[in-house]
Amino acid sequence: MYSQGLQQKFEEKDIEVGDRIKVKDREGLLMPKPDTGDSEIINLKLDSGYNIGLEPEKVELVEKKESEGLKRPEVTHSEDKPDVLILHTGGTIASRVSYKEGGVKPAFEPEDLVQMYPELDEEVNIHSEVIAQMLSEDMEPAHWQEIAEKIDEVQGEYDGIIVGHGTDTMSYTGAALTLMLQGLDTGVMLVGSQRSSDRPSSDASMNVYCASKFLTETEFSGVGICMHETSSDNWCNILPAAKARKMHTSRRNAFSQINAEKIGRINYKSGEIKKNFEKEDEEYELRPELDDNVGMIRIRPGMRPEEVDFLIEQDYNGVIIEGTGLGHMPVNAFDDKTQHHDRILEKLSELADDAVVVMSSQCLNGRVDMNIYSAGIKIQEAGVISAQDMHPELAYVKLMWSLGQASDREEAEEIFQENYSGEISKRSMYHG
Amino acid sequence: MYSQGLQQKFEEKDIEVGDRIKVKDREGLLMPKPDTGDSEIINLKLDSGYNIGLEPEKVELVEKKESEGLKRPEVTHSEDKPDVLILHTGGTIASRVSYKEGGVKPAFEPEDLVQMYPELDEEVNIHSEVIAQMLSEDMEPAHWQEIAEKIDEVQGEYDGIIVGHGTDTMSYTGAALTLMLQGLDTGVMLVGSQRSSDRPSSDASMNVYCASKFLTETEFSGVGICMHETSSDNWCNILPAAKARKMHTSRRNAFSQINAEKIGRINYKSGEIKKNFEKEDEEYELRPELDDNVGMIRIRPGMRPEEVDFLIEQDYNGVIIEGTGLGHMPVNAFDDKTQHHDRILEKLSELADDAVVVMSSQCLNGRVDMNIYSAGIKIQEAGVISAQDMHPELAYVKLMWSLGQASDREEAEEIFQENYSGEISKRSMYHG
Numbered sequence: 053m054y055s056q057g058l059q060q061k062f063e064e065k066d067i068e069v070g071d072r073i074k075v076k077d078r079e080g081l082l083m084p085k086p087d088t089g090d091s092e093i094i095n096l097k098l099d100s101g102y103n104i105g106l107e108p109e110k111v112e113l114v115e116k117k118e119s120e121g122l123k124r125p126e127v128t129h130s131e132d133k134p135d136v137l138i139l140h141t142g143g144t145i146a147s148r149v150s151y152k153e154g155g156v157k158p159a160f161e162p163e164d165l166v167q168m169y170p171e172l173d174e175e176v177n178i179h180s181e182v183i184a185q186m187l188s189e190d191m192e193p194a195h196w197q198e199i200a201e202k203i204d205e206v207q208g209e210y211d212g213i214i215v216g217h218g219t220d221t222m223s224y225t226g227a228a229l230t231l232m233l234q235g236l237d238t239g240v241m242l243v244g245s246q247r248s249s250d251r252p253s254s255d256a257s258m259n260v261y262c263a264s265k266f267l268t269e270t271e272f273s274g275v276g277i278c279m280h281e282t283s284s285d286n287w288c289n290i291l292p293a294a295k296a297r298k299m300h301t302s303r304r305n306a307f308s309q310i311n312a313e314k315i316g317r318i319n320y321k322s323g324e325i326k327k328n329f330e331k332e333d334e335e336y337e338l339r340p341e342l343d344d345n346v347g348m349i350r351i352r353p354g355m356r357p358e359e360v361d362f363l364i365e366q367d368y369n370g371v372i373i374e375g376t377g378l379g380h381m382p383v384n385a386f387d388d389k390t391q392h393h394d395r396i397l398e399k400l401s402e403l404a405d406d407a408v409v410v411m412s413s414q415c416l417n418g419r420v421d422m423n424i425y426s427a428g429i430k431i432q433e434a435g436v437i438s439a440q441d442m443h444p445e446l447a448y449v450k451l452m453w454s455l456g457q458a459s460d461r462e463e464a465e466e467i468f469q470e471n472y473s474g475e476i477s478k479r480s481m482y483h484g
Numbered sequence: 485m486y487s488q489g490l491q492q493k494f495e496e497k498d499i500e501v502g503d504r505i506k507v508k509d510r511e512g513l514l515m516p517k518p519d520t521g522d523s524e525i526i527n528l529k530l531d532s533g534y535n536i537g538l539e540p541e542k543v544e545l546v547e548k549k550e551s552e553g554l555k556r557p558e559v560t561h562s563e564d565k566p567d568v569l570i571l572h573t574g575g576t577i578a579s580r581v582s583y584k585e586g587g588v589k590p591a592f593e594p595e596d597l598v599q600m601y602p603e604l605d606e607e608v609n610i611h612s613e614v615i616a617q618m619l620s621e622d623m624e625p626a627h628w629q630e631i632a633e634k635i636d637e638v639q640g641e642y643d644g645i646i647v648g649h650g651t652d653t654m655s656y657t658g659a660a661l662t663l664m665l666q667g668l669d670t671g672v673m674l675v676g677s678q679r680s681s682d683r684p685s686s687d688a689s690m691n692v693y694c695a696s697k698f699l700t701e702t703e704f705s706g707v708g709i710c711m712h713e714t715s716s717d718n719w720c721n722i723l724p725a726a727k728a729r730k731m732h733t734s735r736r737n738a739f740s741q742i743n744a745e746k747i748g749r750i751n752y753k754s755g756e757i758k759k760n761f762e763k764e765d766e767e768y769e770l771r772p773e774l775d776d777n778v779g780m781i782r783i784r785p786g787m788r789p790e791e792v793d794f795l796i797e798q799d800y801n802g803v804i805i806e807g808t809g810l811g812h813m814p815v816n817a818f819d820d821k822t823q824h825h826d827r828i829l830e831k832l833s834e835l836a837d838d839a840v841v842v843m844s845s846q847c848l849n850g851r852v853d854m855n856i857y858s859a860g861i862k863i864q865e866a867g868v869i870s871a872q873d874m875h876p877e878l879a880y881v882k883l884m885w886s887l888g889q890a891s892d893r894e895e896a897e898e899i900f901q902e903n904y905s906g907e908i909s910k911r912s913m914y915h916g
Contacts, residue, residue, distance in 0.1 A: 103856065186822075187859055189812040193786050194821045220808035224785050301810045301850030344786045350806070352880060353656050354625050354776045362794045374782070376652035378733045380621035389626045390618075418733030424535065427619055448784060 053084075055091040058108055070117035075106045079114060099253055127162045129177040134211035134268040136176045138165060138260070139202060141195070141225075142186040143218025145245040145256050172261050176268060179210065188218025188225070188244075193344040193452060196228035203229070204338040207238040212267025214260060219244035219298055219306060222277060226293025227449035228342075230275045230473045235334030239272040242293055244279065246304045255280050255304040262288035262318045271331045274473070276315050280304040290316040294446055294475045297416065310416055311441040311477055343455035346370040348448060351381040351414070357392055360399035363407075370408045370451040370464070373436065374444045379411040379420035380427045383434075397434060404435030408455065408464050412439035412447045437465055441477050450475055485516075487523040490540055502549035507538045511546060531685055559594045561609040566643035566700040568608045570597060570692070571634060573627070573657075574618040575650025577677040577688050604693050608700060611642065620650025620657070620676075625776040625884060628660035635661070636770040639670040644699025646692060651676035651730055651738060654709060658725025659881035660774070662707045662905045667766030671704040674725055676711065678736045687712050687736040694720035694750045703763045706905070708747050712736040722748040726878055726907040729848065742848055743873040743909055775887035778802040780880060783813040783846070789824055792831035795839070802840040802883040802896070805868065806876045811843040811852035812859045815866075829866060836867030840887065840896050844871035844879045869897055873909050882907055 053059070062082075067073055073082050073096070080096040083103055093105040129135075140146045162180050166173040183202055184195060203213060217225060226242050233240070241263035245256035263278035266288075277296045281287040282305050289305075295312035317326040347368040349359055363371050375381050383397040384390065403409055411431060413420050419441040422428030439447035451468055458464035470476075485491070494514075499505055505514050505528070512528040515535055525537040561567075572578045594612050598605040615634055616627060635645060649657060658674050665672070673695035677688035695710035698720075709728045713719040714737050721737075727744035749758040779800040781791055795803050807813050815829040816822065835841055843863060845852050851873040854860030871879035883900055890896035902908075 186818070187812070187816065187857065189783070189808045189859055190814045190816045190818075190822050190825060191785050192814075192821045196785075218809075220812055221785055298809065298847050299849055301845050301847045301852065303850065306847070306850075346786065347791075348782050348784060350780050350782050351621070352780060352877065353623050353628075353653055354778065354880075354884070356798075358798060359779075359794075362791075366788075366790065376621045377650075377730065380619070380652055382622045382624075384619065384622045386618070386622075389624045390622050393622060413733050415730050415733045415738070417731055418735065418738075420733065425619065427621055445784065448786075452786070 053091065054094075058092060058094070061108060061111060065111065065113050066116075067111070067113050068117065071113060072115040072117075074110075074112040074114050075108070076110045078104070078106060080104075081117075102247075127166050127173070127178070133175065133177045135179060135209070136212045136214060136264050136267060137179045137181065137206060137210040138214045138216060139199070140180065140182045140216045141184045141188070141191075141199060141218070143188050143216065143220075143244055144248050145216040145218075145243060145259070146185070169257055169260055171257075172264055176211075176264055181206075186218070188221040191218070191221050191225060193228070193342050196225050196232070197340045197342060199225065200229055200232040200338065200340045203233060203236075203238075203240060204340075207236065210238065212264065213238060213240045214263050214267070215240060215242045216260075217242050217244050219246060219279075223293070223297050223307070224445055224449055226275060226277055226296060227446045227475065228453070230292070230294040230475065231450065231453045232338065232340045233275060234337045234339050234473065236275070237273050237336055239267040239270075240275045241267055241290070242275070242277045246302060246306055255285075258285050258320045259288060262320055263290075265323060266290055266316060266318050266325060269325060270316070270327055272315065272327075272329060273331065277307055278318075279307045281317060285320055287317050287319050289314055290318065292474055294449075294473065295477075297443060297445065310443045310446075311418070312474070339453075339457060341456035342452045343369055344452050346372065346448060346452050346455070348372045348374065348444070350374045351376055353382075355382065355396070357395040357399050360396060360403055364399065364403050368407050369455050371403060371410070372439070372444055372448045372451060373409065373411050374414045375411050375420070375431075376414060378418075378424055378428060379413055379422045379431070379438060380425065381411075381431065383427055383430045397430060400431070400436065401434040408451060408461060408468065409436045410439050410447055410451055410468065411436050412442065412444040414444065416443045437469065440469070442475060446475060485523065486526075490524060490526070493540060493543060497543060497545050498548075499543070499545050500549065503545060504547040504549070506542075506544040506546050507540070508542045510536070510538060512536075513549075534679075559598050559605070559610070565607065565609045567611060567641070568604075568644045568646060568696050568699060569611045569613065569638060569642040570646045570648060571631070572612065572614045572648045573616045573620070573623075573631060573650070575620050575648065575652075575676055576680050577648040577650075577675060577691070578617070601689055601692055603689075604696055608643075608696055613638075618650070620653040623650070623653050623657060625660070625774050628657055628664070629772045629774060631657065632661055632664040632770065632772045635665060635668075635670075635672060636772075639668065639672075642670065644696065645670060645672045646695050646699070647672060647674050648692075649674050649676050651678060651711075655725070655729050655739070656877055656881055658707060658709055658728060659878045659907065660885070662724070662726040662907065663882065663885045664770065664772045665707060666769045666771055666905065668707070669705050669768055671699040671702075672707045673699055673722070674707070674709045678734060678738055687717075690717050690752045691720060694752055695722075697755060698722055698748060698750050698757065701757060702748070702759055704747065704759075704761060705763065709739055710750075711739045713749060717752055720750050720752060721746055722750065724906055726905065727875075727909075729875060729877065742875045742878075743850070744906070771885075771889060773888035774884045775801055776884050778804065778880060778884050778887070780804045780806065780876070782806045783808055785814075787814065787828070789827040789831050792828060792835055796831065796835050800839050801887050802842070803835060804871070804876055804880045804883060805841065805843050806846045807843050807852070807863075808846060810850075810856055810860060811845055811854045811863070811870060812857065813843075813863065815859055815862045829862060832863070832868065833866040840883060840893060840900065841868045842871050842879055842883055842900065843868050844874065844876040846876065848875045869901065872901070874907060878907060
């Protein structure tokens, strides 16, 4: 609750939470005081989607909040239109500001969606289903399985499936769905937004619209990610979900492809579609098994052998190393400052006795190659295998999946190193 | 050693290690058999700098290796020319193929450098000194201090200092030197190469030449990184060493700036210089103190509370979290799959009781903001502070340095959150 003084000020000016107000020169919607906020500071949601705290100076009412009894539009499905399912898992994309409570609230009934995306309703029959309502940073590997199983259940019924998902761990989920839904014949598009759905600057509407259009107007099948290509509302990217990564904390064009090409691009205004994929005919198979007993370690100057010890103690079945450069870590001891590198190498070898240990690169782009420098050779001799051109998060998900698919360690290593769904690109030419 | 059969084949054709040979349609220098290589496979160093293994088919001698007694050129220093010191720490940049031994060997006497970079010798007096001869993945925080102290010792004597360094951990060293050499009046340029120095495709020569030219023809001071801007030999980038990162495993243009602008660009062929910095007059101070008792944890779906436990047990004074998105981690428990998130939050709070715990983002680009979503608020309440726009590796080095500079925890947090040398950029406008 705001302070008594501030509440009185609002009353005098007929201002309630949800109203559009002006504070000095900033305009936005009055939000409730955040739990941890100062009760003397006004919490304003700007049109950019961001909340800011402002001193209560020159407060004016601009517009009363929308009527609470706003009529929901009728949803009528037509046989002429393609059917698109929107599966909700949560995140900013499935939220809008509730004028009643002032906070951001989930919205997921078809009627809500028609209201949120009227232009989408003109072109497709919108169906919707809720799987979860969670922030994506809370997503666990078991949720990936749930989503895959839901898609498996309904995939024959729709012309395309949109999965609304928080952006934080979207690429982890994208990698998992890509592997779990082998040879999927339907197009699935993971869609998120960086600004909540009912803000003028929100990217939600454009991302959903472009995803739907790409799904219904091309023969795309498999799993993609559809997000802004630039910070303007012109083009959306369609990226391979396993080879994409969130590369910016706040921009609308947060996602980039890593060691891969785009699947396509679509222009929001003109509807123009640029395709960059070939339809492949594969047999469809749901393979949701995972072994999530997988750890991760970050190589850096100053790391300790005890960190590798911890991985041994945890009894992981798989471990991803985020190495430097071509896939290196400190394994050479030659002065008193580097004596402990011998112990790191020793522990690494012990770790690899019981777990599948994979070297990836913190460079993200490019391919691991442990054949060029002596460090790489030593690391291979310790029993570590290469993530090839899979970036660390993708390698992490692939390793869980490989362990889940295999009956023993050798098989898991084989599965890990083989390309199943485009997650490993062909070796570049200059490697011979 | 190669197999007897292969050695005999070489003898018949008067081929020795170091000679230029052709194997089927590939041409390159014959290298010794790698320790772990197959003795029936020819190890050829291509002009690209890469070694490949080839079946011994259609082997031909192209050119005998250079004479071993090659005369070293005279090094004569002139008073008209600026003085540039090349400090060697190791890495590919300071290496060339030894025709005698066939392997890659360090080269660091001024005479060697004149031979390697004749065009540099025409413009500056080259001085050289060796600090270390190590792969950069073996570099420890104590080595950063050694390099800083050496630069402190000699900085008044030269018009510019080039630090030859392996690329793997170059940006960690760059961050450390930037912080340790506060207000440095001399220009220091970290220079590496992705291909060894005596290969036609090597980037070493161009990077060193451009670094020297930028150091001697502009009034740049402080610490930069000079590497290829593209994969062609046209422009070099001069990047702020603290705000740069290796973003490709193998390309020559491996380094990118993160949340920062370039300091400049320089054209190798025309010598044209584009400057993007203002000379600042600050008081110089060497501040090499570090506390390297700092851990790091990678947030991801499937992470365990035990990982935070380990950080508590290690008794770290500081910990860097590589969070998702704006600075998040799983701290909400709402179903049976997420029950352990409560324990993660609990442990996080325990960890932050004794250590400075910092949230950074695995997105790399953009700024941490823990005020927008509820997860961020909870994480702040647990005692975690923000890395602002410092990417994880920079935040890691800054935290070591802050702990080393401070006499207590509060002071360390203050130092960490304050900008000293451009390592924290100003807040973007849209945050208000």
